[in-house]
Amino acid sequence: MLTSRDLARSAPPDLLPGLLEAQAAGVGVAAASAGHQPGLPIGYGTAHAKVILFGEHSVVYGNSAVAVPMFNLQMQARAWRIDAPPRFESAYYSGELRHAPDFMAAPRAAIEAVVEQVGGSLDGLAVSLHGSIPIGRGLGSSAAAAGAIVDAVARLHGTELAENDRFALVQVAERVAHGKASGLDAYATTTPHPIRFREGLATVLTNCLNATLIVADTGVYGSTRQAVELVRTLRGRFRRRIDRVIEELGALAELAVSDLAGDRVQELGARMNRAQELLAQLKVSHPAIDRLVGAALKAGAFGAKLTGAGLGGCIVALAHADSVDAVTQALREAGAAQIWTLSDHGATA
Ligand code: PMV
Numbered sequence: 001m002l003t004s005r006d007l008a009r010s011a012p013p014d015l016l017p018g019l020l021e022a023q024a025a026g027v028g029v030a031a032a033s034a035g036h037q038p039g040l041p042i043g044y045g046t047a048h049a050k051v052i053l054f055g056e057h058s059v060v061y062g063n064s065a066v067a068v069p070m071f072n073l074q075m076q077a078r079a080w081r082i083d084a085p086p087r088f089e090s091a092y093y094s095g096e097l098r099h100a101p102d103f104m105a106a107p108r109a110a111i112e113a114v115v116e117q118v119g120g121s122l123d124g125l126a127v128s129l130h131g132s133i134p135i136g137r138g139l140g141s142s143a144a145a146a147g148a149i150v151d152a153v154a155r156l157h158g159t160e161l162a163e164n165d166r167f168a169l170v171q172v173a174e175r176v177a178h179g180k181a182s183g184l185d186a187y188a189t190t191t192p193h194p195i196r197f198r199e200g201l202a203t204v205l206t207n208c209l210n211a212t213l214i215v216a217d218t219g220v221y222g223s224t225r226q227a228v229e230l231v232r233t234l235r236g237r238f239r240r241r242i243d244r245v246i247e248e249l250g251a252l253a254e255l256a257v258s259d260l261a262g263d264r265v266q267e268l269g270a271r272m273n274r275a276q277e278l279l280a281q282l283k284v285s286h287p288a289i290d291r292l293v294g295a296a297l298k299a300g301a302f303g304a305k306l307t308g309a310g311l312g313g314c315i316v317a318l319a320h321a322d323s324v325d326a327v328t329q330a331l332r333e334a335g336a337a338q339i340w341t342l343s344d345h346g347a348t349a
Contacts (some may be wrong), residue, residue, distance in 0.1 A: 045151025063250025138308015219337030220312030269302025284310030
């Protein structure tokens with residue numbers, strides 16, 4: 001029998017574990033805007049985390065996905081000029097850009113791409129990146145980092161990027177970080193509204209949902225690159241069966257659009273549960289995810305599922321305001337490493 005471990009082994013190397021090791025070692029905490037001379041401009045950029053409600057993985061194959069912003073967690077970048085070779089400052093690496101380790105390849109790609117886009121120069125450019133979005137938890141940390149960086153560097157050059165240019169630049173970094181990326185994260189980490197995303201197009205959704213989303217972290221690192229590769233390999237071996245699963249995940253996302261607009265929380269919860277079953281069939285769930293999902297449902301959530309690529313990372317549960325405390329408590333007891341409540345999930349109505 002084919003296990004997810006067998007499939008994961010065939011995946012290309014992941015850049016992020018190096019980043020996690022650096023995080024664990026606590027190396028090189030950067031001084032913000034080091035070397036900046038007073039009076040000279042600083043470009044700023046920010047982006048937030050996102051929660052995929054429906055359509056992770058199936059979106060890679062051209063189906064719809066629904067994502068909501070998560071303002072609790074952010075990435076912030078600054079760009080400024082220094083009298084020294086190009087530098088990058090972050091909690092994980094601080095030093096000359098050209099010596100940045102492999103795990104910094106995606107931010108570096110974002111910097112190089114935006115400099116080219118705005119017709120600027122890398123000479124004497126310093127960029128810093130800080131933020132609270134945990135890495136490898138399905139919350140869009142890499143897209144948010146790239147988005148914050150490209151905005152900061154473009155603004156230093158007096159340019160406000162057009163939406164499609166910004167999207168293309170973030171996608172350059174996403175391809176370095178994850179391989180094939182649908183582009184969902186590139187939009188969802190910028191837009192302050194819930195969105196429906198399909199084949200490169202994002203539309204703002206009406207959200208009348210009178211319920212709370214609770215995001216809980218398994219504490220387990222989940223590699224997006226490996227998860228996407230795993231689904232691709234599975235699909236290569238069991239094409240018809242996996243295509244049916246992928247299509248149903250897309251159909252659930254489409255139905256969820258009207259649930260959100262119509263405040264149909266029970267239906268939305270049931271669809272989340274079905275999506276979780278299907279994602280487990282794609283082998284991207286994990287025992288820690290199953291444990292948290294089970295705990296949330298037992299404590300009265302309408303529905304719960306993994307969010308993002310899976311293989312670890314976070315779950316998202318939907319609960320009535322009255323059961324938020326019970327669900328949160330149950331998630332804590334089931335071992336959640338961190339829990340966030342999204343009271344404002346980009347409501348547009
Ligand atoms: O795990 P995240 O936050 O990178 O989300 C990945 C979403 C996928 O659908 C699995 C991949 C993609 O490119 O859309």
